[in-house]
Amino acid sequence: xxxxxxxxxxxxxxxxxxxxxxxxxxxxxxxxxxxxxxxxxxxxxxxxxxxxxxxxxxxxxxxxxxxxxxxxxxxxxxxxxxxxxxxxxxxxxxxxxxxxxxxxxxxxxxxxxxxxxxxxxxxxxxxxxxxxxxxxxxxxxxxxxxxxxxxxxxxxxxxxxxxxxxxxxxxxxxxxxxxxxxxxxxxxxxxxxxxxxxxxxxxxxxxxxxxxxxxxxxxxxxxxxxxxxxxxxxxxxxxxxxxxxxxxxxxxxxxxxxxxxxxxxxxxxxxxxxxxxxxxxxxxxxxxxxxxxxxxxxxxxxxxxxxxxxxxxxxxxxxxxxxxxxxxxxxxxxxxxxxxxxxxxxxxxxxxxxxxxxxxxxxxxxxxxxxxxxxxxxxxxxxxxxxxxxxxxxxxxxxxxxxxxxxxxxxxxxxxxxxxxxxxxxxxxxxxxxxxxxxxxxxxxxxxxxxxxxxxxxxxxxxxxxxxxxxxxxxxxxxxxxxxxxxxxxxxxxxxxxxxxxxxxxxxxxx
Ligand SMILES: *[C@@H]1O[C@H](CO)[C@@H](O)[C@H](O)[C@H]1NC(C)=O
Numbered sequence: 001x002x003x004x005x006x007x008x009x010x011x012x013x014x015x016x017x018x019x020x021x022x023x024x025x026x027x028x029x030x031x032x033x034x035x036x037x038x039x040x041x042x043x044x045x046x047x048x049x050x051x052x053x054x055x056x057x058x059x060x061x062x063x064x065x066x067x068x069x070x071x072x073x074x075x076x077x078x079x080x081x082x083x084x085x086x087x088x089x090x091x092x093x094x095x096x097x098x099x100x101x102x103x104x105x106x107x108x109x110x111x112x113x114x115x116x117x118x119x120x121x122x123x124x125x126x127x128x129x130x131x132x133x134x135x136x137x138x139x140x141x142x143x144x145x146x147x148x149x150x151x152x153x154x155x156x157x158x159x160x161x162x163x164x165x166x167x168x169x170x171x172x173x174x175x176x177x178x179x180x181x182x183x184x185x186x187x188x189x190x191x192x193x194x195x196x197x198x199x200x201x202x203x204x205x206x207x208x209x210x211x212x213x214x215x216x217x218x219x220x221x222x223x224x225x226x227x228x229x230x231x232x233x234x235x236x237x238x239x240x241x242x243x244x245x246x247x248x249x250x251x252x253x254x255x256x257x258x259x260x261x262x263x264x265x266x267x268x269x270x271x272x273x274x275x276x277x278x279x280x281x282x283x284x285x286x287x288x289x290x291x292x293x294x295x296x297x298x299x300x301x302x303x304x305x306x307x308x309x310x311x312x313x314x315x316x317x318x319x320x321x322x323x324x325x326x327x328x329x330x331x332x333x334x335x336x337x338x339x340x341x342x343x344x345x346x347x348x349x350x351x352x353x354x355x356x357x358x359x360x361x362x363x364x365x366x367x368x369x370x371x372x373x374x375x376x377x378x379x380x381x382x383x384x385x386x387x388x389x390x391x392x393x394x395x396x397x398x399x400x401x402x403x404x405x406x407x408x409x410x411x412x413x414x415x416x417x418x419x420x421x422x423x424x425x426x427x428x429x430x431x432x433x434x435x436x437x438x439x440x441x442x443x444x445x446x447x448x449x450x451x452x453x454x455x456x457x458x459x460x461x462x463x464x465x466x467x468x469x470x471x472x473x474x475x476x477x478x479x480x481x482x483x484x485x486x487x488x489x490x491x492x493x494x495x496x497x498x499x500x501x502x503x504x505x506x507x508x509x510x511x
Pocket of ligand 1: 055056059065067068071
């Protein structure tokens with residue numbers, strides 16, 4: 001956290017990183033974002049032991065070994081219940097943040113982590129694989145709600161630190177993935193006795209958050225706007241900023257509130273029917289679908305089995321997997337550093353391009369694996385190259401692009417759609433990848449290559465650079481495609497639109 005201090009020198013009262021802000025950031029990201037990443041990767045390493053457990057449990061119950069097809073089905077479900085839960089979790093975000101507040105939602109969300117952590121921890125003693133599958137669903141709900149973290153932190157942070165603090169949330173997700181991979185090493189917890197602990201550990205960050213976060217402030221914007229509690233909002237701001245004079249910021253918030261109220265909010269349905277936003281909407285759907293269907297989570301969910309098929313030696317797989325996670329962390333940091341200079345478009349296009357090339361090369365490597373002895377190394381390089389390509393653009397940027405393409409009024413609805421699309425495609429990949437692998441064998445990654453190319457071409461042709469552009473400018477770029485006219489002096493174009501839909505100022509909940 002110390003790095004941010006450099007940016008926050010008290011020139012013209014730029015916000016600085018106070019102890020309260022730093023600790024809140026740490027607790028919320030560790031308690032929630034970290035956990036999300038952890039649960040993405042956690043069942044990869046112990047998968048073979050867990051499958052043995054499924055088989056043995058079945059044997060004990062029915063006195064015959066489990067059929068292979070049934071085991072594949074149960075395993076796919078164990079993986080895919082997580083993103084399915086994420087889908088339902090993401091639908092719960094809007095009602096929760098408005099009713100319980102941002103901090104309140106994060107605290108409440110710990111139930112969805114501690115309960116399944118206990119369930120997974122006792123699954124072996126209870127001799128039930130059903131418990132694991134249900135627990136994966138619940139912990140998925142927890143992950144779906146984790147988008148509240150950047151919302152909460154961005155509302156706490158002073159303007160000049162917002163970017164950096166949102167990156168912290170992103171970063172902790174990748175660190176969570178890496179931690180699960182490290183703890184999943186055979187000598188540590190990735191073995192026949194340790195896997196229940198490995199799965200159950202996700203409850204620890206949740207417990208810490210539950211115990212510590214209550215001492216930290218609720219979002220001042222929430223207090224002021226939703227609760228109308230100016231006194232608390234002021235107190236919280238003073239605590240967060242480390243100075244007493246917060247009137248200016250409070251009145252800024254009030255202004256924003258008024259303009260938000262005047263503009264109303266688009267419901268999902270009115271966003272879908274809005275001509276002037278049509279191609280923006282299609283774009284975020286394509287980008288978010290492409291992000292998931294490009295296969296990144298196939299790699300995080302099934303890394304070990306992919307490496308095993310690529311001929312990597314059994315004992316080396318775990319270290320290669322950890323290496324993949326480490327590369328992922330580094331690339332997300334790199335992406336955060338270059339995204340403002342290179343722009344979103346270039347990083348997205350090249351990221352999907354790299355992914356496509358990596359998939360094709362990986363397919364070639366798989367096919368020559370029997371004849372050329374060093375092919376497993378090529379395979380490792382391809383997967384690592386793939387993860388790098390993903391982490392530089394397609395991973396972190398869709399969220400940013402979604403924010404930038406829509407103005408405040410339409411943003412909640414846009415996020416709702418982007419989130420649903422994200423989790424549903426994630427679910428499809430988690431569920432179908434084992435079947436894809438069985439059906440197409442070494443050619444399964446070609447499917448991902450095709451999806452990457454399609455997404456890349458789409459972005460190349462349709463998506464404009466959104467860096468440093470206002471909403472109106474972006475709207476103008478899209479105007480021709482949307483076949484709507486935009487009058488240059490009509491700075492309030494989106495307002496006119498939203499007035500029509502003021503009747504249905506149902507918040508994001510209207511899905
Ligand atoms: C389940 O275990 C038995 C031996 O205990 C084994 O013969 C069988 O192949 C296993 N089934 C699967 C699907 O792995």
